[in-house]
Amino acid sequence: MTTRNVGRPDGREADGVMPRRRLLRLAGAGLGLVLAGAVTTACGPEEADASGGAEGTEPGAGGKGGGDAFTTPPAGTAPRALWHETASVGTLGNHEVLAVVGNVVLVAGDPLVGRDLATGKQLWSLPGAAQPGARLIMGGDMLCLASGEYDGDLVGLDPATGKETWRSRLDGRYAQPRPIGADTERVYVVAGILEKDLSSRTNVIAAVDISTGKAVWTEQRDAGTEESGITSAVLGKHLVYTDHRKNLTVRDTATGRQLWSKKISSSNFERIAVHDGAVVVADGRNLRSFGLDDGAERWALETEEFSAFNGPTVLEGVLYASDSAHALWAVDPATGKRRWHNPDLLEVSVPLQFAKVGDTLYGATEFDENGGVQAYDARDGKLRWTYNDGKGSIEQWYVVSGGNRLAALHDGRLMALPAV
Numbered sequence: 001m002t003t004r005n006v007g008r009p010d011g012r013e014a015d016g017v018m019p020r021r022r023l024l025r026l027a028g029a030g031l032g033l034v035l036a037g038a039v040t041t042a043c044g045p046e047e048a049d050a051s052g053g054a055e056g057t058e059p060g061a062g063g064k065g066g067g068d069a070f071t072t073p074p075a076g077t078a079p080r081a082l083w084h085e086t087a088s089v090g091t092l093g094n095h096e097v098l099a100v101v102g103n104v105v106l107v108a109g110d111p112l113v114g115r116d117l118a119t120g121k122q123l124w125s126l127p128g129a130a131q132p133g134a135r136l137i138m139g140g141d142m143l144c145l146a147s148g149e150y151d152g153d154l155v156g157l158d159p160a161t162g163k164e165t166w167r168s169r170l171d172g173r174y175a176q177p178r179p180i181g182a183d184t185e186r187v188y189v190v191a192g193i194l195e196k197d198l199s200s201r202t203n204v205i206a207a208v209d210i211s212t213g214k215a216v217w218t219e220q221r222d223a224g225t226e227e228s229g230i231t232s233a234v235l236g237k238h239l240v241y242t243d244h245r246k247n248l249t250v251r252d253t254a255t256g257r258q259l260w261s262k263k264i265s266s267s268n269f270e271r272i273a274v275h276d277g278a279v280v281v282a283d284g285r286n287l288r289s290f291g292l293d294d295g296a297e298r299w300a301l302e303t304e305e306f307s308a309f310n311g312p313t314v315l316e317g318v319l320y321a322s323d324s325a326h327a328l329w330a331v332d333p334a335t336g337k338r339r340w341h342n343p344d345l346l347e348v349s350v351p352l353q354f355a356k357v358g359d360t361l362y363g364a365t366e367f368d369e370n371g372g373v374q375a376y377d378a379r380d381g382k383l384r385w386t387y388n389d390g391k392g393s394i395e396q397w398y399v400v401s402g403g404n405r406l407a408a409l410h411d412g413r414l415m416a417l418p419a420v
Contacts, residue, residue, distance in 0.1 A: 101159040
């Protein structure tokens with residue numbers, strides 16, 4: 001493992017080079033995303049109790065709808081679900097099909113549902129409101145979606161009630177707009193340009209004013225670009241996105257002007273991280289940070305040979321990422337210098353999605369019947385426990401935090417866990 005700081009006068013580097021580990025195992029697993037997992041009993045320094053299961057509740061949880069009275073298990077013991085309910089999620093789901101807004105858990109499926117995080121009680125349900133794989137994008141206090149009726153509308157919903165608060169037709173000039181980001185003033189979308197025969201062979205990226213529903217600016221994208229496969233984020237005056245053509249692009253949110261675009265070696269379809277004027281992407285064997293204003297590379301962090309990083313996340317000023325060598329990293333997003341590195345996860349899944357509560361980092365794994373929600377000590381990266389619902393399904397896990405609870409989603413089941 002090496003870190004190089006680009007353009008830094010001190011030439012600071014991370015501490016040393018890490019040796020290769022079990023190359024035959026990695027070659028068998030292949031490069032790219034890690035698709036393995038851990039059973040309910042956690043592996044690592046602390047052995048977990050195999051008590052984690054969706055059917056039970058913690059002492060004092062008060063049954064299926066847990067309320068506010070619950071106790072959390074000791075370190076090394078997986079918790080039981082405080083409550084669990086069925087949920088419908090499309091097979092085209094992404095990492096943003098689950099969200100917590102206030103005390104409401106949102107699940108992007110058909111129907112689109114809002115539940116009380118404390119009790120699991122259904123607050124509202126909207127059949128046909130969300131398209132398969134819809135991203136739950138918040139613009140201020142409004143949930144922004146493409147209409148589930150496929151009529152070209154953009155729709156804004158109140159997450160507390162599910163009631164429609166806003167709708168835009170984009171003047172009827174564009175087909176199937178897909179929101180890719182939002183802030184308190186605008187929704188940013190990709191949409192097809194309607195031809196006279198009502199076909200759509202090219203597309204635009206546009207900003208729609210939340211107050212008027214009108215397009216503030218539109219910029220036509222290059223021929224051959226696709227409307228799907230975009231991973232994006234908004235930070236201040238910058239709209240940042242990657243696509244399946246291996247481009248990393250930054251635009252000015254006020255005007256739509258492209259500030260810069262550059263090729264990266266791999267297509268980022270899972271996640272990019274924006275923080276403090278920079279974007280960090282997983283680019284094969286490297287995490288790379290670029291300044292949003294000028295595209296200059298700030299730093300690059302390299303993992304082991306024959307390995308690749310998964311998409312990063314920044315939580316409370318720390319960047320977290322896993323890699324295909326079954327290691328977990330905590331990194332200073334300003335310098336690329338590692339805070340800790342846990343290489344001892346060869347026998348378990350590594351998480352691809354993260355949440356944090358207090359001194360505990362939570363991760364959700366993918367595509368393994370023994371995967372689940374994992375808890376790590378955020379101070380040193382040690383695995384504390386893994387929660388698995390015992391269903392034996394390889395479906396993707398999702399986790400988000402809300403106060404002293406976690407909302408977790410897996411294979412048609414939504415559940416709440418105590419945040420230790």
